[in-house]
Amino acid sequence: MGVLDGWRYCPRCGSPLVHDHGRVECGACGFVHYANSAPTASAFVLDDGGHVLLARRAYEPDAGLWDVPGGFLEEGEDPLEGLRRELLEETGLTIEPGKFVGAFTDTYGDGPRATAVLNLVWEASIVAGEPAPADDVSQLRWFPQSALPSDEELAFRWLAPSLRAWALATRKAPKGR
């Protein structure tokens, strides 16, 4: 199920659309749209003791589960600017991005309303502020990397394996890195 599957008429002029491999085109006005994953920017925020900051989701999808702070990039937005913006909105923290952790595909929501997403993840440290939940976050908590929430308590599909693999690699890394 792709985002363009139900698209039949041009949103600009109402003429029928032509579908071609993840792309639609309107022969009347020239409108073209490609199906892409929606990019997000998120952070594994670390404190001096190596704890990671997780955010409990206030709203669906996956309300009540632990997520990493972050969110969808705006159109044309620089990813690191979007990361800083989302962290400030959700946690009140001014952060400094560190090492790039990776890019992880997933879906946001389930069923016909599911959106394909591409999660871009950086390590980050706090420059200013105290963590205070806001926006679509109901609670913030520091977790030791050796005592992360269970898979069932973590939001989405990409997060649990990615967070555990990262924690394992980070804990094995030499101190003072």
Ligand SMILES: [Zn+2]
């Ligand atoms: Zn058109």
